[in-house]
Amino acid sequence: MAVASLGAAVWPVAGVASEADDRAIADSLAAMLRAGRSVISANQSRINDPALGPKGLDGKTVLAAAVAGYTKATGTDPLASDPATRAGKLLRAEMAAIVAVMDAAQADIDTPGVGFKGFIPAVFGRLVSEEFGKRAGGLARMKVTAPLDRVRNRASRPDAFEAKVITENFLAPGWTRGAAFAATVSQNGTETFRVMAPEYYAASCLACHGTPKGSIDVTGYPREGFAEGDLGGVISISLVH
Ligand code: HEC
Numbered sequence: 001m002a003v004a005s006l007g008a009a010v011w012p013v014a015g016v017a018s019e020a021d022d023r024a025i026a027d028s029l030a031a032m033l034r035a036g037r038s039v040i041s042a043n044q045s046r047i048n049d050p051a052l053g054p055k056g057l058d059g060k061t062v063l064a065a066a067v068a069g070y071t072k073a074t075g076t077d078p079l080a081s082d083p084a085t086r087a088g089k090l091l092r093a094e095m096a097a098i099v100a101v102m103d104a105a106q107a108d109i110d111t112p113g114v115g116f117k118g119f120i121p122a123v124f125g126r127l128v129s130e131e132f133g134k135r136a137g138g139l140a141r142m143k144v145t146a147p148l149d150r151v152r153n154r155a156s157r158p159d160a161f162e163a164k165v166i167t168e169n170f171l172a173p174g175w176t177r178g179a180a181f182a183a184t185v186s187q188n189g190t191e192t193f194r195v196m197a198p199e200y201y202a203a204s205c206l207a208c209h210g211t212p213k214g215s216i217d218v219t220g221y222p223r224e225g226f227a228e229g230d231l232g233g234v235i236s237i238s239l240v241h
Helices: 002-006 019-042 059-074 086-109 121-135 160-170 203-209
Strands: 140-145 181-187 190-200 231-240
Touching (some): 019 059, 019 086, 019 140, 019 190, 019 231, 059 086, 086 121, 121 140, 160 190, 160 231
Antiparallel strands (some): 140 231, 190 231
């Protein structure tokens, strides 16, 4: 039998996730984060409008739009995921995190008379990642990080593994643009499956991350002087076994 020659290691063991399962989970978590950020991005001018009071961007509404975006991007309805599975549990934890972050942000983003409120996709992404971590029951972590020379928020600095993958892979000549990096590593005595997906600056990012280098952007940070297509950051997901 051909299958037998693959050896015992390939047989699924109850309770032990395969790397393929883990990769699918990480991809779905990243897709949901992107879908959520896109909702914030699409509503950015409304969020920043000092003449508008309530924007209607409560948790339920933003989640519904993120679910629609996710479904369009992946061809799968996240609400149909099985809550009894690890994949379904984690995706639902992320969806709950989106609701919690948006509900908590209502007072800020609905304040009339204030233009820029600091609520941008990167902040949404960081808050959702933090909230997700609290809800994932130690099974998973998610973070949006960046190379050390361009990371803005100290809380988002790359850990040693992330810094190494960024330098030796994503920033190395010859790395296939857009390709993710995945590896199972031993961390603090536990096996952890780590997936890092690179993201590149688009023209819309350069109002803040572009030129002139050192000049201050609307958020109060100095622009980094990057160009369209440069590595902007990395969605980093850890699945703990
Ligand atoms: C309005 C200005 C602005 C725009 C436009 C913007 N960013 Fe940022 N970006 C920020 C700020 C401010 C932070 C820090 C957010 C925080 O406090 O976590 C940030 C953080 C990030 C981070 C997380 C790591 C870090 O540095 O803390 C990444 C990655 C990132 N931006 C990439 C992008 C990309 C890619 C785009 C375009 C799709 C973009 N940004 C558009 C202002 C901006």
